[in-house]
Amino acid sequence: xxxxxxxxxxxxxxxxxxxxxxxxxxxxxxxxxxxxxxxxxxxxxxxxxxxxxxxxxxxxxxxxxxxxxxxxxxxxxxxxxxxxxxxxxxxxxxxxxxxxxxxxxxxxxxxxxxxxxxxxxxxxxxxxxxxxxxxxxxxxxxxxxxxxxxxxxxxxxxxxxxxxxxxxx
Amino acid sequence: xxxxxxxxxxxxxxxxxxxxxxxxxxxxxxxxxxxxxxxxxxxxxxxxxxxxxxxxxxxxxxxxxxxxxxxxxxxxxxxxxxxxxxxxxxxxxxxxxxxxxxxxxxxxxxxxxxxxxxxxxxxxxxxxxxxxxxxxxxxxxxxxxxxxxxxxxxxxxxxxxxxxxxxxxxxxxxxxxxxxxxxxxxxxxxxxxxxxxxxxxxxxxxxxxxxxxxxxxxxxxxxxxxxxxxxxxxxxxxxxxxxxxxxxxxxxxxxxxxxxxxxxxxxxxxxxxxxxxxxxxxxxxxxxxxxxxxxxxxxxxxxxxxxxxxxxxxxxxxxxxxxxxxxxxxxxxxxxxxxxxxxxxxxxxxxxxxxxxxxxxxxxxxxxxxxxxxxxxxxxxxxxxxxxxxxxxxxxxxxxxxxxxxxxxxxxxxxxx
Numbered sequence: 301x302x303x304x305x306x307x308x309x310x311x312x313x314x315x316x317x318x319x320x321x322x323x324x325x326x327x328x329x330x331x332x333x334x335x336x337x338x339x340x341x342x343x344x345x346x347x348x349x350x351x352x353x354x355x356x357x358x359x360x361x362x363x364x365x366x367x368x369x370x371x372x373x374x375x376x377x378x379x380x381x382x383x384x385x386x387x388x389x390x391x392x393x394x395x396x397x398x399x400x401x402x403x404x405x406x407x408x409x410x411x412x413x414x415x416x417x418x419x420x421x422x423x424x425x426x427x428x429x430x431x432x433x434x435x436x437x438x439x440x441x442x443x444x445x446x447x448x449x450x451x452x453x454x455x456x457x458x459x460x461x462x463x464x465x466x467x468x469x
Numbered sequence: 470x471x472x473x474x475x476x477x478x479x480x481x482x483x484x485x486x487x488x489x490x491x492x493x494x495x496x497x498x499x500x501x502x503x504x505x506x507x508x509x510x511x512x513x514x515x516x517x518x519x520x521x522x523x524x525x526x527x528x529x530x531x532x533x534x535x536x537x538x539x540x541x542x543x544x545x546x547x548x549x550x551x552x553x554x555x556x557x558x559x560x561x562x563x564x565x566x567x568x569x570x571x572x573x574x575x576x577x578x579x580x581x582x583x584x585x586x587x588x589x590x591x592x593x594x595x596x597x598x599x600x601x602x603x604x605x606x607x608x609x610x611x612x613x614x615x616x617x618x619x620x621x622x623x624x625x626x627x628x629x630x631x632x633x634x635x636x637x638x639x640x641x642x643x644x645x646x647x648x649x650x651x652x653x654x655x656x657x658x659x660x661x662x663x664x665x666x667x668x669x670x671x672x673x674x675x676x677x678x679x680x681x682x683x684x685x686x687x688x689x690x691x692x693x694x695x696x697x698x699x700x701x702x703x704x705x706x707x708x709x710x711x712x713x714x715x716x717x718x719x720x721x722x723x724x725x726x727x728x729x730x731x732x733x734x735x736x737x738x739x740x741x742x743x744x745x746x747x748x749x750x751x752x753x754x755x756x757x758x759x760x761x762x763x764x765x766x767x768x769x770x771x772x773x774x775x776x777x778x779x780x781x782x783x784x785x786x787x788x789x790x791x792x793x794x795x796x797x798x799x800x801x802x803x804x805x806x807x808x809x810x811x812x813x814x815x816x817x818x819x820x821x822x823x824x825x826x827x828x829x830x831x832x833x834x835x836x837x838x839x840x841x842x843x844x845x846x847x848x849x850x851x852x853x854x855x856x857x858x859x860x861x862x863x864x865x866x867x868x869x870x871x872x873x874x875x876x877x878x879x880x881x882x883x884x885x886x
């Protein structure tokens with residue numbers, strides 16, 4: 301799993317209510333993506349392109365258990381690389397199949413609009429403009445595979461614990 | 470080298486002699502709590518089999534009674550699920566309704582030394598019962614329900630040593646605002662509460678502190694076992710308990726002493742609680758449109774009774790609305806019997822039924838554009854309780870009640886003493 305794309309930068313402590321506000325709860329997952337960062341960065345969802353990379357600060361995704369990681373996945377972002385990722389948000393990233401890495405120093409190494417090369421094989425992160433190279437924290441193999449395979453519902457379906465459901469993307 | 474409470478439980482439940490920070494462990498889960506959001510059509514996938522259905526509890530709380538057709542549908546799906554697996558522990562709209570973390574406390578579902586998971590972020594609440602509990606998200610809670618296990622990354626532990634006793638009118642919420650304001654987030658860390666000062670904290674006060682662990686982004690928030698907890702569980706007929714104590718030589722990332730007598734009422738400014746607390750005097754006089762007391766952090770009898778003491782014989786300002794949401798029907802009935810509900814209602818508070826309600830901006834107290842709220846609940850993120858332009862200050866139930874009387878942020882001292 302490798303990503304090469306333009307980066308968008310967000311500050312420390314980005315919370316789940318900013319990614320998926322309560323007023324979008326009753327909408328379909330496809331409609332929920334229109335509300336991503338609508339309170340702190342209105343109009344951003346119209347600018348972001350499929351495959352783009354999100355760069356976050358510390359404790360990215362703090363807050364509630366709501367499926368905010370799924371909204372980022374459904375926005376067709378390539379991946380998230382943050383200084384650190386909130387524990388609950390990280391679980392949801394793994395479980396909804398949204399690739400996410402922790403990489404100390406990432407914030408200082410990138411300006412918005414730079415192009416990043418991110419590898420989930422050797423956990424390297426490179427800034428194409430500056431040449432800066434960083435090392436992200438490796439993921440346990442089991443979690444990387446789960447992330448890559450599309451998450452936990454997929455696994456539960458395969459093992460016969462839950463019924464398939466096309467709408468639950 | 471010894472282990473902390475969280476490390477000891479993780480070791481025991483993963484079948485290891487010991488665990489250390491950085492380990493990834495698979496643990497047996499004793500209790501799995503599902504709530505209405507897990508049954509929403511956007512996430513629900515019909516469950517075909519479960520390895521340990523007896524471990525599963527279902528509680529209707531976030532939107533109850535149903536405010537929309539969609540949530541009514543989710544409740545219906547939950548009822549069918551309960552019926553299908555013949556689950557004994559079901560808290561539907563009715564006599565045992567409540568916010569799931571409050572119901573877990575009311576019923577004694579969380580026991581010392583056990584592991585409890587629920588998708589909701591405030592699940593750390595149950596750590597007041599000397600267990601490890603955390604929010605794991607929608608997919609993970611279904612995995613635990615199906616298979617009876619989950620994984621955790623072992624974090625380091627910060628211990629808070631509490632000394633002395635809180636002064637009248639200063640609450641566990643102020644202790645939290647002191648911790649969050651001073652130290653900021655506790656990401657990747659467990660929080661452990663102990664020391665002689667915990668003896669003076671009721672189970673309700675402890676639950677405020679552990680619930681707010683979610684706002685510190687901690688892994689687990691856990692209290693030491695003591696006679697206050699033992700008596701609470703004994704009153705609920707719980708026996709054969711396996712309390713867990715930290716080893717004397719446990720390794721902590723930090724040990725921090727808090728002298729409870731020295732704490733003052735604090736207020737967190739809007740948008741975050743991390744390093745954002747102020748002395749009440751710095752924000753006193755700020756006009757407010759709404760005051761709210763409720764949620765899994767502040768919907769207990771202690772919280773409602775303290776607000777009633779402040780409001781007794783007084784009136785909510787005509788420029789302000791005060792909404793009070795008891796944490797559960799159990800709490801509601803306790804408050805009725807104690808006369809607390811009458812006092813609050815006579816003062817002009819609106820008492821809602823138990824539910825998550827205004828805390829999450831879901832229903833029953835949503836804020837409009839530019840409105841200002843002071844809340845005794847869990848979160849004050851931008852837009853959390855309604856319109857993104859609204860502002861939410863966070864404080865104790867005493868401060869919120871006093872502010873409702875004046876229509877502006879006010880110290881409860883003048884009404885209590």
